[in-house]
Amino acid sequence: MFHAFAEAWKGLRRNGLSSFLSLLTTFIALSLLGATFLVEANLRYMFKTVEQGMDVQAFLKKGISPTEIGEILAAVKEIPGVSDVTYVSPEDGLKELREMFQDMASVLDGLETNNPLPPKIEVKTTGVEEIVSVASSLRGIPGVEDVIYQKEAQKKLEAIGRVLQIAGLAGVISMGVVSVLVIGNSIRLTIIARRHEVAIMKLVGATDGFITAPFFFEGLLLGFFGAVAASGMLIGVYYWLSGWLAATLPYLPVLPLDGPLTTDILTILVITGLAVGGFGSALSLRKYLT
Amino acid sequence: MIRLKNVEKTYNGHITALSGINLQVEKGEFVFLVGPSGAGKSTLIKLLYREEVPTKGEVSVLGEDLGRMRRSQIPFFRRRIGVVFQDFKLLEDRTVYENVAFALRVTNCPAREIQKRVMNALHIVNLRDRRDAYPQELSGGEQQRVAIARALVRKPEILLADEPTGNLDPSTSMEIFRLLERANLYGTTVVVATHARAFVDAMKKRVVELRDGRIVRDVRRGSYSE
Ligand SMILES: Nc1ncnc2c1ncn2[C@@H]1O[C@H](COP(=O)(O)OP(=O)(O)OP(=O)(O)O)[C@@H](O)[C@H]1O
Numbered sequence: 001m002f003h004a005f006a007e008a009w010k011g012l013r014r015n016g017l018s019s020f021l022s023l024l025t026t027f028i029a030l031s032l033l034g035a036t037f038l039v040e041a042n043l044r045y046m047f048k049t050v051e052q053g054m055d056v057q058a059f060l061k062k063g064i065s066p067t068e069i070g071e072i073l074a075a076v077k078e079i080p081g082v083s084d085v086t087y088v089s090p091e092d093g094l095k096e097l098r099e100m101f102q103d104m105a106s107v108l109d110g111l112e113t114n115n116p117l118p119p120k121i122e123v124k125t126t127g128v129e130e131i132v133s134v135a136s137s138l139r140g141i142p143g144v145e146d147v148i149y150q151k152e153a154q155k156k157l158e159a160i161g162r163v164l165q166i167a168g169l170a171g172v173i174s175m176g177v178v179s180v181l182v183i184g185n186s187i188r189l190t191i192i193a194r195r196h197e198v199a200i201m202k203l204v205g206a207t208d209g210f211i212t213a214p215f216f217f218e219g220l221l222l223g224f225f226g227a228v229a230a231s232g233m234l235i236g237v238y239y240w241l242s243g244w245l246a247a248t249l250p251y252l253p254v255l256p257l258d259g260p261l262t263t264d265i266l267t268i269l270v271i272t273g274l275a276v277g278g279f280g281s282a283l284s285l286r287k288y289l290t
Numbered sequence: 291m292i293r294l295k296n297v298e299k300t301y302n303g304h305i306t307a308l309s310g311i312n313l314q315v316e317k318g319e320f321v322f323l324v325g326p327s328g329a330g331k332s333t334l335i336k337l338l339y340r341e342e343v344p345t346k347g348e349v350s351v352l353g354e355d356l357g358r359m360r361r362s363q364i365p366f367f368r369r370r371i372g373v374v375f376q377d378f379k380l381l382e383d384r385t386v387y388e389n390v391a392f393a394l395r396v397t398n399c400p401a402r403e404i405q406k407r408v409m410n411a412l413h414i415v416n417l418r419d420r421r422d423a424y425p426q427e428l429s430g431g432e433q434q435r436v437a438i439a440r441a442l443v444r445k446p447e448i449l450l451a452d453e454p455t456g457n458l459d460p461s462t463s464m465e466i467f468r469l470l471e472r473a474n475l476y477g478t479t480v481v482v483a484t485h486a487r488a489f490v491d492a493m494k495k496r497v498v499e500l501r502d503g504r505i506v507r508d509v510r511r512g513s514y515s516e
């Protein structure tokens with residue numbers, strides 16, 4: 001085992017350029033895979049945040065009385081698919097707006113005395129699927145003027161997500177194939193460089209397993225190093241990018257690096273890297289050693 | 291030990307290297323294979339360690355039918371024979387010690403056992419003092435002695451040598467033949483293909499002569515030519 005690793009390491013150093021090229025392609029392929037994963041994970045996180053946010057808002061008649069509000073809230077709670085409902089008074093609504101527009105809060109000055117906002121209730125549903133039926137039920141409650149929900153935004157986000165997913169997948173697969181081939185070529189060069197040695201090994205009765213193990217490990221090492229480099233790069237870029245996003249677009253929900261994201265990305269890339277490396281070398285071994 | 295029955299070997303379907311070969315070698319024998327260049331000596335040796343398979347006929351070595359042997363069995367078969375060549379076939383980036391040890395490392399031999407047996411084999415070929423040298427630092431004769439040590443370190447039942455002294459001067463060749471003879475004294479069956487007329491004549495062993503792929507002479511205590 002140790003013998004095989006030592007030999008694999010020698011093989012990597014012997015074909016420096018080809019090893020480097022394999023490493024580079026694997027690195028690019030895995031970076032692409034990792035980036036796709038990160039974008040995907042964030043989109044999913046975003047959907048979830050949107051889903052969990054104000055699912056449906058119902059605007060009430062202006063000047064509605066507290067008893068009427070109480071009746072409406074009770075009625076809303078009875079609607080199937082509703083998980084939570086809160087009343088937002090016009091004053092609360094104004095406060096919310098002020099928070100959202102921190103810098104430009106001055107435009108809201110003077111609205112306290114003549115508040116244009118209608119009272120509203122925010123309804124959370126148990127899932128996205130319930131939004132439409134809950135919205136139509138809300139419309140039937142007396143005192144409810146208008147109902148809005150984020151169906152359109154939701155659909156658009158999902159469409160963007162799907163396109164990104166397909167483009168990412170296509171990129172990952174094509175780069176994956178290229179890395180398998182390039183790693184395979186790197187192993188082929190090592191096999192050629194060591195043809196003489198392999199012949200001697202066979203002569204003294206080395207089994208195929210003994211002969212091929214170092215070459216196989218060489219492929220695994222290439223995949224592994226490519227994965228580690230790609231993970232390092234992605235985590236670095238993500239760290240910088242999420243910091244920048246938090247500063248410029250504070251309302252965009254971004255997954256934090258601490259937590260499962262770092263281990264997820266490492267696991268995915270290392271496993272894929274090892275698979276690509278193992279597969280690439282296995283291809284060459286089959287072709288050139290047996 | 292070695293038995294060939296009606297063996298024919300053609301390369302690429304039309305170059306006939308051997309035909310109608312019937313040969314039997316018993317345990318403990320020492321056999322010289324002689325004959326002009328292209329007679330088929332190397333091909334015959336290759337059949338014996340399953341580098342080539344016969345086109346027709348049967349090659350049986352150590353009780354194994356080599357024409358039918360499964361690929362996966364070849365390494366285990368080869369561990370029972372030692373092979374020596376004109377060009378030594380040493381690993382250039384390993385020391386003398388490592389070259390000999392290599393033959394044991396491929397067999398999962400325990401490390402302590404390896405050390406003992408390698409030193410013993412190097413002692414037989416008188417190269418203990420050069421164990422840390424690399425092949426390029428050795429003379430041709432010394433390199434061939436390393437190859438012989440490598441072949442003997444596993445105590446093979448059969449030792450095959452294809453022109454082992456082809457690149458060596460007469461006095462160095464003498465050492466090599468002495469070593470082969472010594473291995474034979476310990477019970478190893480030895481088959482040597484050679485052009486070294488003087489040694490064949492001097493050693494008085496069994497001589498098998500090939501010509502155009504056929505055995506034309508097979509005599510006990512023979513000489514290089516009639
Ligand atoms: N791999 C091969 N492919 C095609 N022909 C071959 C091959 N090996 C040997 N031959 C042919 O088979 C014949 C016998 O060759 P072989 O090497 O066995 O002769 P030899 O007796 O060992 O000769 P030498 O004394 O020169 O070593 C020759 O005609 C040779 O050209």
Ligand SMILES: [Mg+2]
Nearest residue numbers: 331332333452
């Ligand atoms: Mg020959």
